[in-house]
Amino acid sequence: MTDAALGALSNTVSPHVPAELVRDFDLFDMVRDGEDIYNAWHELGRSAPPLFFTPRYGGFWVLNDAVLLEQAFRQADIYCSGKGIGIPPNPPEVPACLPIEADDPYHKELRRPLNIALSPKGVAGLAKRAREICIQLINDLKDSGTCDFIRDFSLKMPMELFLRLVDLPSSDREYLLGLAHETLKVADPARRHAAIEELNRYISGWVDKRLAQPGEDFLSTVVNMEIDGRPLTQTERVGYMTTLMLGGLDTVGGMMGMTAMHLATHDAHRRHLREHPEDIPAAIEEMLRRYPLSTFARYVSRDSELGGVQLKEGDRIMLPTIAHGMDEQQWNEPLAVDFGRSTRDHLTFGSGTHRCPGANLARVELRIFIEEWLARIPDFAIAEGAVLSFENGAVTGLKSLPLTWSIPQTENAG
Amino acid sequence: MIRVIFVEIDGSRRVVEARPDDRAFDAARNNGITGIIGECGGELACATCHVWVDPAFAAKLPPPGDVEQELLECVFDRKDISRLSCQIRLSEALDGLILHLPPRQI
Numbered sequence: 001m002t003d004a005a006l007g008a009l010s011n012t013v014s015p016h017v018p019a020e021l022v023r024d025f026d027l028f029d030m031v032r033d034g035e036d037i038y039n040a041w042h043e044l045g046r047s048a049p050p051l052f053f054t055p056r057y058g059g060f061w062v063l064n065d066a067v068l069l070e071q072a073f074r075q076a077d078i079y080c081s082g083k084g085i086g087i088p089p090n091p092p093e094v095p096a097c098l099p100i101e102a103d104d105p106y107h108k109e110l111r112r113p114l115n116i117a118l119s120p121k122g123v124a125g126l127a128k129r130a131r132e133i134c135i136q137l138i139n140d141l142k143d144s145g146t147c148d149f150i151r152d153f154s155l156k157m158p159m160e161l162f163l164r165l166v167d168l169p170s171s172d173r174e175y176l177l178g179l180a181h182e183t184l185k186v187a188d189p190a191r192r193h194a195a196i197e198e199l200n201r202y203i204s205g206w207v208d209k210r211l212a213q214p215g216e217d218f219l220s221t222v223v224n225m226e227i228d229g230r231p232l233t234q235t236e237r238v239g240y241m242t243t244l245m246l247g248g249l250d251t252v253g254g255m256m257g258m259t260a261m262h263l264a265t266h267d268a269h270r271r272h273l274r275e276h277p278e279d280i281p282a283a284i285e286e287m288l289r290r291y292p293l294s295t296f297a298r299y300v301s302r303d304s305e306l307g308g309v310q311l312k313e314g315d316r317i318m319l320p321t322i323a324h325g326m327d328e329q330q331w332n333e334p335l336a337v338d339f340g341r342s343t344r345d346h347l348t349f350g351s352g353t354h355r356c357p358g359a360n361l362a363r364v365e366l367r368i369f370i371e372e373w374l375a376r377i378p379d380f381a382i383a384e385g386a387v388l389s390f391e392n393g394a395v396t397g398l399k400s401l402p403l404t405w406s407i408p409q410t411e412n413a414g
Numbered sequence: 415m416i417r418v419i420f421v422e423i424d425g426s427r428r429v430v431e432a433r434p435d436d437r438a439f440d441a442a443r444n445n446g447i448t449g450i451i452g453e454c455g456g457e458l459a460c461a462t463c464h465v466w467v468d469p470a471f472a473a474k475l476p477p478p479g480d481v482e483q484e485l486l487e488c489v490f491d492r493k494d495i496s497r498l499s500c501q502i503r504l505s506e507a508l509d510g511l512i513l514h515l516p517p518r519q520i
């Protein structure tokens with residue numbers, strides 16, 4: 001960082017931050033179109049210290065090391081979420097994302113019903129629906145021989161499953177995907193704000209309907225739940241539902257995109273999974289290890305030492321799960337994809353008390369996608385001349401993924 | 415050291431050693447017992463570390479709490495002797511504890 005640039009940002013660097021640990025790192029400006037964001041994180045892992053400080057977005061410590069990331073995720077009493085996990089922080093009028101922006105014991109109480117809804121049995125109930133939607137979506141596009149995987153496929157299945165979980169009409173899918181896009185991906189703050197408000201109004205309307213007429217769905221559970229003998233507030237209910245909708249959307253969609261990109265460019269892996277479907281679960285774990293997506297913030301709740309550096313109460317830290325997957329101390333040749341490697345303890349779903357409750361569902365969605373796609377479109381490639389670009393920011397993923405395949409390929413798959 | 419015996423569905427047994435105050439879940443994870451997943455890492459949040467406690471030991475364990483009961487409702491192959499292994503705290507009194515692995519966690 002040049003002295004001049006540092007000077008302009010230096011009001012966000014507190015005096016306790018050692019000068020040699022300051023880097024001008026911008027989560028929203030890591031890669032340009034056509035550059036690979038995983039290479040960028042891998043390079044950062046090699047070149048920057050395990051823990052460094054960036055003055056951007058009000059100032060954040062960045063954890064750039066697998067062991068430190070695991071430690072910070074686990075020590076949720078020191079590195080807490082209740083004051084927000086967004087980068088940059090959400091404006092105060094946005095309802096807290098629950099249960100993610102809450103601390104124990106309140107957080108654990110909030111999460112109880114979700115653990116049940118997304119338990120092995122809960123997920124088994126959703127799997128049938130997932131397969132139906134998946135087959136239908138693939139059938140709709142397979143005869144065209146081409147698609148933009150991100151626009152035409154990857155987000156639709158997770159949105160359908162959210163709608164099923166809370167029993168909202170499937171016909172709202174495209175409307176909600178539009179709003180979700182405005183909320184998460186549009187840079188213009190005014191448009192983003194308008195989308196958030198519209199989404200909140202939509203959800204609030206359904207909360208009221210379930211209050212009047214409860215059903216068996218998960219929205220009814222949240223509407224009727226009590227914590228410490230009091231019902232949830234409307235803001236809590238809306239924040240919970242928004243998190244549930246958005247938490248499983250870009251993440252599952254992004255992982256499917258990365259998986260499709262990988263299989264499109266690795267003939268041997270594609271063939272292997274067609275011939276050995278029993279290896280699909282191991283392949284999914286390696287995809288999760290190789291292509292983590294999300295970065296969360298934490299507040300430091302008391303003075304503490306992390307990786308030999310003194311942090312102060314009130315400091316903010318950034319937990320990039322990608323840095324874990326790309327860490328050379330943690331993984332041998334992290335950029336290589338090896339379905340046979342032991343992927344136990346990847347951090348793509350986080351760790352500790354906030355560890356992703358949707359992990360089982362996400363795995364089921366990924367498995368069904370791989371099985372049904374390869375059965376119908378066994379060979380496919382990235383469209384000639386396509387430039388692959390990644391989103392910057394808190395959740396990465398491909399901006400688009402143009403695929404092509406020859407038609408007709410499949411006689412027997414229906 | 416406390417011995418814990420994990421019995422697979424086919425009857426094969428693995429004897430592993432644990433320290434006092436470990437949970438049965440830790441004993442399984444530290445010794446590569448793959449029949450126990452423990453997706454949430456032992457946070458009492460996921461219902462994927464389900465075991466059947468051998469009847470000979472059932473009376474030696476404190477009964478499950480509310481949250482564990484709730485989660486036991488959503489495991490496959492539930493029995494009276496079902497427990498989540500993250501809630502079984504080991505002690506010398508439980509030396510030789512026999513835990514049966516159910517056919518599936520997810």
Ligand code: HEM
Binds near residue numbers: 244252
């Ligand atoms: C591959 C897909 C997914 C990835 C990579 C992923 C990743 C994560 C991570 C890393 C966390 C921890 C956040 C933190 O510590 O602050 C998390 C939490 C969460 N995820 Fe996921 N997730 C995925 C799919 C899903 C799905 C399908 C759902 C819902 C159906 C979901 C809902 C949630 C919720 C509600 C939380 C907050 C949990 C809490 O605070 O206790 N996620 N996810």
